[in-house]
Amino acid sequence: MRLLMIAALGLGLATPALADWQTTLDKARGQTVYWNAWGGDARTNAFIAWVGEQTEAKYGVKVEQVKLTDTATAVTQVISEKAAGKDSGGSVDMIWINGPNFVSMKEQGLLHGPFANDLPNAKYLDLGPDAAAAVDFTVPVEGYESAWRLARFVFTYDSAVVMDPPRDMAGFLDYAQNFPGRVTHPDVSNFMGATFLKQALVEFAPDQAALQLPATDAAFEAAVAPLWAWYDAMRPFMWREGQTFPENQSVQQQLLNDGEVDFGVSFDPASAAGAIAEGLLPDTARVFVPRGGSIGNISFVAIPYNAANREGAEVVANFLLDPATQAHQQNIEVLGSFSVLDPAKLSDAERAVFAALPSSPALPNLEDLGPTLLEPHASWMTKLVAAWGERYIK
Amino acid sequence: MKDGRALRIGVALALMGGVVLPIVAGFAQTARAAFGVLPAIGAVEWSLAPWHRLMDLPGFGTSLRLTLVTGLGSTVLALALAAGFCALMHGRMSHGAMGRLLMPYLAAPHAALAIGLAFLLAPSGWIARMVSPGLTGWDRPPDLATVNDGWGLALIVGLLIKEVPFLLLVMGSALGQLPVRQYLAAGRALGYARGVVWVKVILPQVYPLIRLPIFIVLAFALSVVDMAIILGPSNPPTLAVAIIRWFSAPDTGLILPASAAALLQAVVVALAIGAWILAEGVARWVGRWWLRRGGRGHRAEPGLWAAGSVVAGLMALGALALVSLVVWSFAWRWSFPQALPQSWSLKGWMTPGSGWGRALQATVVIGVAVTLASLVLAVAWLEGEDRARRGRAGWAQALIYLPLLVPQIGFLYGLNVLFLTIGISGGMLAVIWAQMLFVFPYVMIALSDPWRALDRQHLRAAAALGAGPWRRLVAVKLPMLVRPLMVAAAIGFAVSVAQYLPTLFMGAGRVATLTTEAVTLASGSDRRVVGVYAVLQAGLPFLAYGAALLVPAFVYRNRRGLLGVAV
Numbered sequence: 001m002r003l004l005m006i007a008a009l010g011l012g013l014a015t016p017a018l019a020d021w022q023t024t025l026d027k028a029r030g031q032t033v034y035w036n037a038w039g040g041d042a043r044t045n046a047f048i049a050w051v052g053e054q055t056e057a058k059y060g061v062k063v064e065q066v067k068l069t070d071t072a073t074a075v076t077q078v079i080s081e082k083a084a085g086k087d088s089g090g091s092v093d094m095i096w097i098n099g100p101n102f103v104s105m106k107e108q109g110l111l112h113g114p115f116a117n118d119l120p121n122a123k124y125l126d127l128g129p130d131a132a133a134a135v136d137f138t139v140p141v142e143g144y145e146s147a148w149r150l151a152r153f154v155f156t157y158d159s160a161v162v163m164d165p166p167r168d169m170a171g172f173l174d175y176a177q178n179f180p181g182r183v184t185h186p187d188v189s190n191f192m193g194a195t196f197l198k199q200a201l202v203e204f205a206p207d208q209a210a211l212q213l214p215a216t217d218a219a220f221e222a223a224v225a226p227l228w229a230w231y232d233a234m235r236p237f238m239w240r241e242g243q244t245f246p247e248n249q250s251v252q253q254q255l256l257n258d259g260e261v262d263f264g265v266s267f268d269p270a271s272a273a274g275a276i277a278e279g280l281l282p283d284t285a286r287v288f289v290p291r292g293g294s295i296g297n298i299s300f301v302a303i304p305y306n307a308a309n310r311e312g313a314e315v316v317a318n319f320l321l322d323p324a325t326q327a328h329q330q331n332i333e334v335l336g337s338f339s340v341l342d343p344a345k346l347s348d349a350e351r352a353v354f355a356a357l358p359s360s361p362a363l364p365n366l367e368d369l370g371p372t373l374l375e376p377h378a379s380w381m382t383k384l385v386a387a388w389g390e391r392y393i394k
Numbered sequence: 395m396k397d398g399r400a401l402r403i404g405v406a407l408a409l410m411g412g413v414v415l416p417i418v419a420g421f422a423q424t425a426r427a428a429f430g431v432l433p434a435i436g437a438v439e440w441s442l443a444p445w446h447r448l449m450d451l452p453g454f455g456t457s458l459r460l461t462l463v464t465g466l467g468s469t470v471l472a473l474a475l476a477a478g479f480c481a482l483m484h485g486r487m488s489h490g491a492m493g494r495l496l497m498p499y500l501a502a503p504h505a506a507l508a509i510g511l512a513f514l515l516a517p518s519g520w521i522a523r524m525v526s527p528g529l530t531g532w533d534r535p536p537d538l539a540t541v542n543d544g545w546g547l548a549l550i551v552g553l554l555i556k557e558v559p560f561l562l563l564v565m566g567s568a569l570g571q572l573p574v575r576q577y578l579a580a581g582r583a584l585g586y587a588r589g590v591v592w593v594k595v596i597l598p599q600v601y602p603l604i605r606l607p608i609f610i611v612l613a614f615a616l617s618v619v620d621m622a623i624i625l626g627p628s629n630p631p632t633l634a635v636a637i638i639r640w641f642s643a644p645d646t647g648l649i650l651p652a653s654a655a656a657l658l659q660a661v662v663v664a665l666a667i668g669a670w671i672l673a674e675g676v677a678r679w680v681g682r683w684w685l686r687r688g689g690r691g692h693r694a695e696p697g698l699w700a701a702g703s704v705v706a707g708l709m710a711l712g713a714l715a716l717v718s719l720v721v722w723s724f725a726w727r728w729s730f731p732q733a734l735p736q737s738w739s740l741k742g743w744m745t746p747g748s749g750w751g752r753a754l755q756a757t758v759v760i761g762v763a764v765t766l767a768s769l770v771l772a773v774a775w776l777e778g779e780d781r782a783r784r785g786r787a788g789w790a791q792a793l794i795y796l797p798l799l800v801p802q803i804g805f806l807y808g809l810n811v812l813f814l815t816i817g818i819s820g821g822m823l824a825v826i827w828a829q830m831l832f833v834f835p836y837v838m839i840a841l842s843d844p845w846r847a848l849d850r851q852h853l854r855a856a857a858a859l860g861a862g863p864w865r866r867l868v869a870v871k872l873p874m875l876v877r878p879l880m881v882a883a884a885i886g887f888a889v890s891v892a893q894y895l896p897t898l899f900m901g902a903g904r905v906a907t908l909t910t911e912a913v914t915l916a917s918g919s920d921r922r923v924v925g926v927y928a929v930l931q932a933g934l935p936f937l938a939y940g941a942a943l944l945v946p947a948f949v950y951r952n953r954r955g956l957l958g959v960a961v
Contacts, residue, residue: 034904039914042923066903067914072642077902079646080807083423083434084814091902100644108435108646181537187628189639240539244629254921258518259730260535279726279739280920382645386452393453393630 021120024311029060031312035301036074037096039067040250043274047335050328055319061312066092071101071191078110078304090306094313097145097302099137099191103378105302106144112303112310114143119314121321122146126342132298133340137378138212145300146317149329150338152369153195153294156256156264156272160284165263168290169200173230175262176237182262184239184246184255188388192249192265194381197388199295201227201380202373211376215383223380224387235392242392257281267299269369270336273362277333287364293371298340323350332360402778408771409793413831416809417800421660423808427653435646444650448658451640451651453630458662461633464546464626465616466666468553473608475554475708476561478701481592484569485578492566499559499712500885501935503892505913506928508552508624510715513722513921515540515548518730520718526731535730542628549626553618555712557611558705561604567843568603572596585690589698594685606791607839610798612670613663617801620894620913633659637803653807660804667799716932723925742926750908754930756822757891757907761934763826765886768834769879775838776845777867786842794838797831806899813900825905828896837886844878877946884942888935908934 033055039045045065052063068074074095081090097105105111116122125133125147133147134140157165166172176183186193204226205211210219235242239261246252249265256264257280266287268274275281301320303313319325323346326339343351426432430441448454483492499507514520518535526532541548574596581591622632630636637659640652722728723742725735775794779786809828818824848871856870872879897910912927 036903042920064904067906067911068903069914070642072644073903075644075646076642076649079432079434079649080811081814083432084811086814086817091904104644104646189643239537243544244539244542244627247623247628250920255518257729258516258535260516260518260537278920279737279922282727282729389452394456 020118024314025059028309028311028315031309032062032064033093033309033312033316034064034066034091035094035096035313035316036066036068036071036077036092038069038071039065040069040248042278043335047329050334051316051319051325054325055316058319059315061315063316071095071097075101075105075110078105078306079108081306082110087306089308090304091308092304093307093309094316095302095304096148096299098151098297098300099375100378100381102136102145102300102302103139105304106139110305111144112305112307113145115303115314116141116143116146116317118143119146119318119321121318124321124323124341124345126345131342132296132372136300137297137375137381139378141300145302146321147298147340148301148317148320149299149335150296150340151267151299152269152289152296152338152372153199154266154269154271154287154289154364154369156253156266156275156281156285156287157262158256158282158284159286160282161259162262165288166290168292169203170230171290173234176234179262180237181239181241183234183237184242184252184261184263185265186248186252187245188385188392190248192252192267193245194385195267195295196265197227197231197384198376198381199290199373200230201376201384202295203290203292204230211380212374214377215379220380220383220387224384228391253280256285268337269364270332270338273332273360274336276360276362286362289364289368289370291370293373294369295375296372297375323353327353327357330354331357332363333358336363399782401774402782405771405774405778409775412827413797413834414793416812416827416831417796417805419812420805420807420809421657421800423811424653424656424805425808427650427808428657429654430650432649432653435649437647437650444654448651448654451636453636454655457630457633457636460546460627460631461616461659461662462666464549464553464622464632465612468550468557468615469608469612471550472554472557472561472611475701475705476558476565477592477597478589478698479558479705480562480565480569481589481596482698482702484574489566489570492562495709496559496563497939498716498932498936499555499709500563501888501939502556502712502716502932503888503909503912503928503935504552504556504618505620505624505892505894505909506719506932507555507712507715508621509912509921509924509928510717510719511548511552511555511711512541512624513718514711514715515551520714520733523731524733533731541625544627546626546632549622549632551708551711552621552625553615555708555715556621557615558708560611561607564604564607564839565600568600569596571603571843572599587690587695589695590690592698594681598681606795609667609670610795612666613799613801616663616666617659617803619803620909623913633662634801634803641807656801656804656807659801663799663801719925719928719932721925722921723929725922725925739922742922750911750926750930753906753908753911753927754934756905757909757931757934760822760826760829760897760905760907761887761890761938763822764829764833764890765837765883767826768830768837768886769841769883771830771834772837772841772882773867773872773879776841777871781863795835798835802832802895806895810899810902821901822905824900825897828900829890829893832893832896833886833889836889837882840882840885841875841878844875848874873949876949877942880942880945884935884938887938891931891934 035048037044037048045067048063048065055061055063066074074092078090078092117127127134136145155165166175172183185196188194188197201223202208202211205223206226207223210223213219246255252261253264253275255261269287272281272285272287276283276285301317303310307313321341323341326341329335329337330339339354428444430437430439430444516522517538517540522530522532522535577595578588578591581595582588586594617634619634619638622635626632626635631639633655637652637655640648640655721735724738724740726737726739726741728735813824852870852874853866856866861869892909894909894913897905897907908927908931912924912931915924915927
């Protein structure tokens with residue numbers, strides 16, 4: 001593994017990028033990039049539309065968002081194209097991706113790259129071997145996807161209803177027992193539902209180090225035993241007695257807004273502030289994270305191996321890393337998702353832009369968010385989802 | 395006569411190449427993957443492993459059972475309710491009034507109706523809000539599974555709201571071909587109650603005429619996706635939804651068992667139709683015995699009233715569901731237990747540029763193209779039959795309706811691979827072609843009977859005056875058939891607007907129509923935006939039906955004899 005990483009690093013250094021960049025820009029002019037991204041969030045959709053306006057004005061590259069209900073749809077599309085022998089001129093130019101979808105595409109050679117480390121704006125990233133932007137669910141990125149936005153697992157709640165939110169995942173059991181029917185999580189076939197379980201897994205697992213390695217059967221059984229004990233105790237007290245679950249986090253947010261449940265989940269610390277601004281949650285909505293911190297990862301963009309507008313996609317990926325873009329994205333009035341750039345690599349002027357961004361009472365400080373816990377190796381999530389299905393889908 | 399044959403051969407070729415071939419090819423691709431061959435993910439060996447894996451997938455058995463219960467249950471119920479309502483209302487309500495009453499339910503796409511219904515029925519939904527906290531004492535919604543319930547009841551209700559009006563429509567036009575009044579009079583004179591005359595005399599004669607639509611309803615209910623996502627159970631969901639989930643799981647290996655399940659879905663539909671045909675035999679046998687017993691059945695009357703009130707209740711639910719979407723589209727904050735929004739906003743409607751404007755445009759362009767092409771093909775087919783002076787062979791009938799009877803999920807994935815191979819996927823053309831598979835049969839259903847019912851005297855008169863076949867078609871038949879042509883076009887357009895899976899698969903996600911956007915957004919949390927899309931989505935077919943009523947009225951404004959023709 002280490003050898004592989006060193007080799008990849010060597011490759012990255014061996015391609016002198018900047019001279020090529022002008023060629024990329026020239027080829028990209030006039031292209032339309034079909035960006036496949038989950039379309040369930042209106043603010044993200046609006047941000048992507050803004051990106052398209054900017055890149056069209058600056059580089060002559062248009063962006064069309066292909067709004068997905070599930071990222072895996074784009075993966076399936078690329079697989080269909082490969083099945084049909086369409087190895088160039090593919091319909092998916094760029095995918096908002098991470099975790100198992102990324103691992104699956106990378107392993108099957110469905111991704112273009114490495115390209116990410118050659119982007120001019122990659123200089124603002126911390127790409128050290130263990131840095132967040134270089135590892136996706138413990139799998140080395142190796143330049144096959146480019147960082148875009150920071151994701152931190154948080155809970156949303158209405159502070160006018162819930163006075164004392166649970167302090168950790170164990171606390172959710174007490175809460176559910178005191179207030180039956182008020183706790184739920186998204187369906188586990190959904191990424192956020194799986195993340196809810198992973199957060200508990202990380203909190204309860206006796207051996208943290210094992211989670212960073214591919215999951216063996218023995219290690220898995222040992223690690224999940226306390227998780228299932230906790231879940232079995234809580235399930236009868238969950239919403240609809242744990243027999244059914246909201247389809248995804250947006251549906252759960254709607255349940256929170258309707259007052260059917262007391263907590264929502266999100267991968268975006270600004271989600272409560274954003275939802276208030278959109279009128280989707282009451283003004284008293286807030287976020288919290290378990291006291292020991294919460295799982296965090298970075299959302300990436302990747303380019304399929306057969307993308308028709310590869311150069312345009314690289315230009316867009318690079319634009320996303322521009323400090324001005326990242327600051328715009330972090331603006332609570334726009335998207336409110338935290339920057340992926342390494343503050344140490346920014347100039348004073350660039351840092352000042354971030355410092356001057358507006359704030360909101362529903363927006364947590366970085367201190368409130370506590371430490372970022374590492375995502376377990378991607379195999380844990382696959383196994384966890386399958387095992388949950390075995391146990392609880394009847 | 396020669397050009398009649400050329401026309402027929404042309405239409406048959408278009409249908410074979412355009413309809414049968416894609417479906418067969420799509421199934422072939424799906425079948426390959428179902429038996430282990432999908433080189434793109436490195437699977438190259440024929441095996442039964444995908445089937446074993448499918449059987450072992452958690453919840454597989456429950457999904458299958460849910461599919462059977464909701465599919466068969468809703469179809470049987472819809473038939474019974476529609477028959478009861480028809481028995482009760484026939485003769486008490488004019489055909490035209492009935493048509494106007496049914497129109498909103500036929501025009502509203504499944505997804506839009508389901509979204510509205512989900513909001514209506516939820517424990518925090520509109521009904522609960524209207525009676526809370528006053529009557530119920532709830533200041534927070536109770537934890538009741540009124541939608542997404544484990545038995546699929548909410549899904550059955552949703553299906554009924556769409557299927558009962560459809561069956562009423564086809565029953566209405568079938569009844570037009572029978573001397574109902576005489577039967578009723580004769581039956582009453584012999585002392586039979588009204589309901590019993592219906593069940594014993596009229597229904598057995600109507601049934602053969604509506605058999606095909608019943609099979610279509612059955613096939614649809616067994617394989618519906620969008621409604622099942624929104625109203626059905628989720629853990630596990632019905633088989634069709636589970637298949638979509640497996641097709642789009644991060645673990646690409648699941649595509650193989652998903653393909654096997656897609657084939658199975660087709661088998662389930664075939665078996666269900668087979669079982670239905672067997673049940674028909676039993677019903678015939680029992681029915682004959684029951685007829686001969688000669689009971690006058692006055693006790694059946696309350697049953698009719700019960701069916702009538704259930705149908706009225708379903709229609710009220712459907713209407714409220716659609717109204718709730720309109721209200722949401724103008725809402726800003728609307729929380730439990732307020733009966734109406736606390737604050738209003740036009741924001742949802744104010745952003746056509748980045749939002750609904752383009753989806754609306756794509757929907758209209760695709761809908762018009764699909765409808766026109768289907769109409770031309772249908773007219774060519776019917777005219778071909780006329781010139782050959784023969785009725786429709788059974789195989790031809792089966793061919794036309796094939797796309798409605800085989801589950802979409804069974805061949806769409808394979809069809810996408812095929813379209814990619816010939817290089818037309820991801821564009822409007824692919825979407826238009828794929829939608830035509832499903833629009834053409836409905837246009838044929840709508841057009842066939844009026845076409846055959848055309849008074850042949852006029853044609854003979856035209857021929858005697860020296861008009862050739864083309865002139866008879868253009869100058870006599872088509873103008874006389876403007877009204878049914880418009881109705882067929884409106885139905886075709888409405889079907890096109892509602893297509894979800896074909897647009898999603900063939901458009902590679904790039905072709906965004908109101909329906910794909912509405913279903914995508916329904917996975918988000920903003921009911922207000924969903925409301926805007928759903929209102930537009932339901933509104934477009936409304937306009938089409940409105941045009942179908944107005945255009946003939948304008949064209950025939952000085953042809954009184956044609957204004958009264960019922961369709």
